[in-house]
Amino acid sequence: MAFTAHRLDRQRGSLALEPESLGEGGQGVVTRVLGPEKLVYKEYMPHAGTVNGRALTNLVDFGQNLAPVDRHLLLKHCAWPVARVVGGGRVMGFLMPEVPAEFYGTIGGTSKLAELQYLLFKPNWAWQDLHQPDITGRAEIALLAARLIDLLHGHGLVLGDISFRNLLWRPAPPYKMFVLDCDGFRRHGGEPVLRQAHTPDWDDPYQPATGPDLDTDRYKLALLMGRILACNAQVRPGKELELLSGLEPQVATAIAELFARAGGPRGSRPIAAEWAQAILGRRRIIVKRSPIRQVSEPAERVAIHLPGATRGQQPISTPTYQPSSRTPPSTPRISMPMPPLRSVPSSSPSVTRRSLPVVLSPAGSDARSHSMTLGERITTSDAFADQRQISPSAISDDQVTMLIDSLAAGGGRLAVAAAATLIQEPVERTRLLMGAAKRLLNIDGYRVLTLKDGDQTVALNLQLLKEQFLDEEVDP
Structure with a gap:
């Protein structure tokens, strides 16, 4: 594979590295980079095989193309490649955040x-x-x-x-x-x-x-x-x-x-x-889904080895330990701080469900239900609250509400450009936010919200949306 330079590539000779490595894994050696960035460098060993530089570029670009908040969360919770390291016309390794x-x-x-x-x-x-x-x-x-x-x-x-x-x-x-x-x-x-x-x-x-x-x-x-x-x-x-x-x-x-x-x-x-x-402890709505396709198809959203002690690939009966001189240092989207489970009552050691917001009160519930828009009913539902906890997202509830209501009014389809105007975001940012909306609305992988026409159109399955979030019966 021919070498192709990338705008974020760092030359191997430009790195200021500590004299001793932090550890060696099955594919590379990890060394701390001197300086304030708190990065480590993984250099692939010759026996690891040919490095697919384009695949590594794709991982770097994935992190770079995230919104700033999502990128911060990605790098806080993942040893994600932030730049390739090159030398002599080939990819030698990459830089990544050091483990906190x-x-x-x-x-x-x-x-x-x-x-x-x-x-x-x-x-x-x-x-x-x-x-x-x-x-x-x-x-x-x-x-x-x-x-x-x-x-x-x-x-x-x-x-x-x-x-x-x-x-x-x-x-x-x-x-x-x-x-x-x-x-x-x-x-x-x-x-x-x-x-x-x-x-x-x-x-x-x-x-x-x-x-x-x-x-x-x-x-x-x-x-x-x-x-x-x-x-x-x-x-x-x-x-x-x-x-x-x-x-x-x-x-x-x-x-x-x-x-x-x-x-x-x-x-x-x-x-x-x-x-x-x-x-x-969430009550699930069970809907049959067809088996996954066996052919590879690109998905709409997108293994380092230990930056530290040696990591073997053998089964263990109990964890093994090796002396180490290492001293620990003081996301599209990925790992983000997740809200903890609500603490359990002292009388019970079990995991409890978090308290879910009550959407409708017993008195006058029908009136309130009819006065709310579909988007409001969805975003104030118990199911949506659970989705918020399961998949924290950059898109706000108000934006989701407006999106659903506009899609419902348009028969389930809306141009991405129109959605951008609706939620007051740039078009490219809106495409990312549509991915966030899908993570909230596509319960258990069902395609409630999708992007079509080369990511130019947002489509909403209104019936499936109601089945998943409003506890309506699913037709057999």
Whole structure:
């Protein structure tokens, strides 16, 4: 593949690096960059193979093209490529944010990254001082992971290698997530930067010959959910899921049902938003959806290795530890600070549903319902409130209300340029906000809101909108 320069490329010789690397992974060596940017440099090793410079450019451009607020959130919660590093007419590696200090914990007397693996085993002597969340905390962490993957999938990004090694958690409340190995992500239907790595015991038995895709990610997400909430690093769909005690019965039942469903055929596996809904205790509207298409098709929205200690690719029975001299440093869209679950009552250790706004009072409810526009009914509904919590979004409720009402008045179609005038945003910004609106309105992946005509027209399925948000019966 011919080398093509990019406007954000940095020359390898221009980097001021610390003399000692932070660690070495399966594909590259990570070294801290001196200066105020708080970046690290991952240089690919020769045995990693040929670097697809265009694929890496696509990841850099994805982050650069986000709205400033979304970009800040992406870089705060993901080790996302911000610039390629080149030299001698080839791509040598990339720059990414350094893992924040809050994602470290004391393990074996040393500060180490708090990988998700420390939630999947009973603590041993080496990490007995590491904070261990109760079932409520585990549910919050699982919810954050589901939301994060939902946002990535919503941008059409395939993670590929989802495992206990490339997701970090903040080992203290309020819990947070940080994603590693982001250079292993790729657009659905696109090519990866390098041949994608896989973690043993985190494989999809039905992965297609073409490699991991969104459905493969959904299977691995089920592994993640079940293993966090059962504290069992080996459990798989098809086996009995023995959840830790303390979850509310309806939450435990919903999680068990989703876990069992993940063992089914391709196209039937739960999407990330369904896991978030189950953990929140939300009553779901079940609508049959057809299996996913087996051909690659570009999606409308879009794996680094550890910037730190060595990361092997072998199965573990208990987490392994290696001495490290590393001292921790003081999104379209992606990881963003997620509102925590409402704290549970002291009399119950279970996860509770958050309080949902009441739209209509018993007295005069019919009158109020008829006086509200369709957009107002949607954005003040319980289902929409849940979607707001599951998929935080840059588009405001008022903008969504105006959009729905205008689409309803126009028979379900509206030009993007007209939508931009309506919500008082630039056209290019409006296209991004339509992606945000889709994440709010497209419950469980159903195409309530879509962009058509080369992203020139917004289309709304009014009947499906009412079915999903206003609890109207779905015709068989």
